[in-house]
């Protein structure tokens with residue numbers, strides 16, 4: 001299980017970090033970008049491609065552990081197979097002077113957990129938009145037979161230009177291979193606050209664990225709180241299994257009921273009562289977004305007056321990044337048909353502007 005509490009991060013002086021300046025394959029590590037349960041991610045420079053990249057390293061202490069090495073290499077294989085606008089692209093994997101490294105597309109921006117740390121919570125429309133992009137990424141992964149299994153704000157990158165990209169397929173698994181998954185380690189993997197009850201109970205799991213975790217993430221975007229938080233990982237796990245997800249009036253009362261309904265449908269404890277697939281998730285998110293718009297709650301500005309300039313504006317189908325103000329293709333679209341979510345970018349249905 002990911003031992004790092006979301007939001008808490010080790011800091012390390014860049015000067016004392018021996019990784020900085022080292023070369024892994026063709027890439028020179030330049031500065032630290034972030035740390036998670038698996039390893040550290042550095043900003044790097046690839047001279048051959050003349051391009052900034054992100055490079056994830058498997059810490060030394062894991063190199064002797066076959067299972068961790070396998071997991072690391074699996075992350076490379078799995079993420080390498082996925083090509084989607086909302087998934088961080090994997091470029092290379094290898095081992096250099098004893099260190100395993102994974103080179104990926106660098107997303108210049110911030111992960112959603114850090115953004116929450118800074119801004120408290122997200123406006124509901126922004127929350128819906130980010131959740132929608134993540135749902136599209138998961139739709140692609142699920143279609144490729146892969147479940148992510150560690151969906152949470154820290155694994156959602158928000159680029160400066162507003163693009164949303166899912167990263168960290170370190171726990172990803174083949175959907176059809178769950179039996180092997182259970183016998184291999186026989187341990188619980190994931191981040192407790194976002195883990196579906198069936199994941200904790202080591203029952204058969206499928207793509208619905210990602211839908212659950214996305215629902216929890218969506219809830220966190222709106223409330224600014226960690227779901228089912230507790231003093232220890234075990235306390236959190238017990239809360240996940242036993243407690244009902246709260247919908248505090250303070251956050252939900254001013255919002256259309258569709259937001260609460262979307263979260264309830266995504267986070268049912270019993271997977272049989274949960275939304276069954278990403279198409280269904282996109283449909284409830286679309287309802288939530290339509291209801292927000294109808295209620296005039298369509299601002300995506302940061303909450304609490306945080307400086308707009310430092311906060312990436314996540315795009316939505318109606319935001320104008322086209323100077324003439326006509327509808328333009330965006331990445332974000334919430335189709336209601338089951339095939340639609342993997343279609344290439346398309347213009348969302350929209351009323352023609354009044355002439």
Ligand SMILES: Nc1ncnc2c1ncn2[C@@H]1O[C@H](COP(=O)(O)OP(=O)(O)O)[C@@H](O)[C@H]1O
Pocket residue numbers: 033034035036037038039040041054056088104105106107108109110111154155157167168169170
């Ligand atoms: N491609 C990337 N571009 C920019 N920052 C990244 C990238 N990948 C990861 N990060 C940062 O590093 C952190 C840890 O990366 P992650 O892949 O989640 O590692 P772990 O498996 O250790 O959790 C992320 O939360 C994010 O802040």
Ligand SMILES: [Mg+2]
Pocket residue numbers: 036037154155168
């Ligand atoms: Mg991570």
